[in-house]
Amino acid sequence: MARNDERRSALADAGIRVLADQGARGLTHRAVDSAAGTPRGTASNYFPTRDDLISALVDRIGERLTPDPEVVAAVDRSPDRALFADYLHDVVRRLRADPHVSLALFELRLEAARRPAVAEALGAWRQRAFQADLAFNAEAGLPGGRTEIALFHYAIDGLMLDQLTVPLDTGMSADAVVDELVSRILR
Numbered sequence: 001m002a003r004n005d006e007r008r009s010a011l012a013d014a015g016i017r018v019l020a021d022q023g024a025r026g027l028t029h030r031a032v033d034s035a036a037g038t039p040r041g042t043a044s045n046y047f048p049t050r051d052d053l054i055s056a057l058v059d060r061i062g063e064r065l066t067p068d069p070e071v072v073a074a075v076d077r078s079p080d081r082a083l084f085a086d087y088l089h090d091v092v093r094r095l096r097a098d099p100h101v102s103l104a105l106f107e108l109r110l111e112a113a114r115r116p117a118v119a120e121a122l123g124a125w126r127q128r129a130f131q132a133d134l135a136f137n138a139e140a141g142l143p144g145g146r147t148e149i150a151l152f153h154y155a156i157d158g159l160m161l162d163q164l165t166v167p168l169d170t171g172m173s174a175d176a177v178v179d180e181l182v183s184r185i186l187r
Contacts, residue, residue, distance in 0.1 A: 012060035020103035024111040051117045079141035085182040
């Protein structure tokens with residue numbers, strides 16, 4: 001069977017929706033076919049095993065969360081705390097733009113605690129994302145190093161989990177939280 005990249009992406013997108021809506025236990029090839037509106041067996045033709053399916057979802061989440069090259073190219077201001085805050089606002093905007101992607105990512109992280117194959121696929125992707133943030137930070141001359149970037153990853157993960165599940169009623173918007181994080185971590 002010839003591999004159609006568009007169909008592969010559509011199946012992975014359907015898998016992301018299934019994972020976000022039903023959790024890891026609901027993620028089956030049959031559920032993906034149903035969500036994608038494809039004939040039964042289509043998902044298993046593209047992703048023969050559950051690990052192949054999960055690996056495809058991890059890759060697709062990475063594609064969907066990749067910063068817009070135009071946004072990255074627009075970083076021509078002088079590097080300072082405000083520019084770093086703008087970068088983090090963009091990260092949060094991308095995570096909030098499609099809650100299915102963020103929820104699926106959290107579901108995969110929980111599944112990674114129980115399944116080594118998921119941990120391996122997701123861990124490799126997370127490490128690449130972290131390294132990309134470090135490289136961007138260094139290339140743009142932004143403040144903060146490895147420790148600060150790690151702290152921001154931890155903080156943004158917590159912020160997104162809060163926003164997507166049962167948010168604390170603090171009176172602070174997500175943007176205000178990001179601004180406060182930047183001012184406290186980058187002193």
